[in-house]
Amino acid sequence: MLFFPMQQELDCISDSGDIVGKIRFDDAQRKHVFYRLEDAKALSSADESAISERLAGLDSGQYGIPMQDDD
Numbered sequence: 001m002l003f004f005p006m007q008q009e010l011d012c013i014s015d016s017g018d019i020v021g022k023i024r025f026d027d028a029q030r031k032h033v034f035y036r037l038e039d040a041k042a043l044s045s046a047d048e049s050a051i052s053e054r055l056a057g058l059d060s061g062q063y064g065i066p067m068q069d070d071d
Contacts, residue, residue, distance in 0.1 A: 001050035010054070010065055014047055023054065025065075032058040 002013040003023070010023040012034065020043060021036040032055050036043075043051070057063040 001047050001054075003054055008065060008067065012047075012051060012054075014041070014043075016041075020047065021051075023051070023058065023065075025058075031055075 001015065004011045004013055006022075008024070011019050012021045012023060014020050018041055019037060020040040021034055023032055023034050025031070026033040034051050034055060054063060058065070
């Protein structure tokens, strides 16, 4: 699973190169949330584990989402 920053989100890209969803910070829930794309293929257990680990790391501060500078 590859996590690629896009604006203030992370695109979640499977090993086969398909974007399966995005990770965003949900201010109402005060945590990072994975939003699966409607037309995405099924996730493997390894992909689900990688996403869960990334969400936990983002919420704990271990990882961050780089801010994009449009200037």
